[in-house]
Amino acid sequence: MAEKDEKDVCENPPEIVIPQHPDCNPEFSECAHDNRISIDLVPGKCATxxxxxxxxxxxxxYHQGQLDDAMVELDQSARVDPxxxxxxxxxxxxxxRRRMFDEAIREYQESLRLSPNDGSIKFKLQNAISQRSIAHRK
Structure with missing residues (x-):
């Protein structure tokens, strides 16, 4: 079976919904926090x-689980390329992932403004709004 070339893999990434919390096992279909996040399975060289x-x-x-350090770098990236x-x-x-839904919604809205036809961004935005609603009811 021939391997896909980088261009094909990068332009047609598969997508899956799996738990994204450090204490949730991605092999299970349910997340202990009732909070699933859509991620792509694109290799890092394509995603970056x-x-x-x-x-x-x-x-x-981010993919190493070092969220604080990742956020520092991403904040710098947003300044370089807003x-x-x-x-x-x-x-x-x-x-x-930190259950900071207002901030997540703000970032997803900005991402959607920049890429208005991206279905995964729309999904993540809707999920964050739903999770915020659930969190406020508790």
Whole structure:
């Protein structure tokens, strides 16, 4: 079976919804926090192609679970390239993992403004709004 070339993999990433909390097992379909986040399975070199060094480092740190350090790099990336939707999307993911839904919603809205046709951003925004509603009821 022939492997897909980088261009095909980068332009047609698979998508899955899995738990994103450190204490949730991604093998299970349910998240202990009732908070699932859509992520892509694109290899890092595709997800960071054309990005500034701060975004690349933030992306790497995020996937290593170093959220505080990732946020510092992503904040720098947003200053360097404020029009990169992926930066705001990843910042939203970090806020959502921390259950900081107002901040996550703000970042997802900015990401959606920059990339209005992206279905995964719309999904994440709707999920964060729903999770905020659930959190406020408790």
């Amino acid at each position: 192609r054309g990005a500034d060094p701060h975004y690349k480092k933030g992306y790497e740190l 029009e990169r939707a992926e930066t705001h999307l990843l910042m939203g993911d970090i806020y959502e």
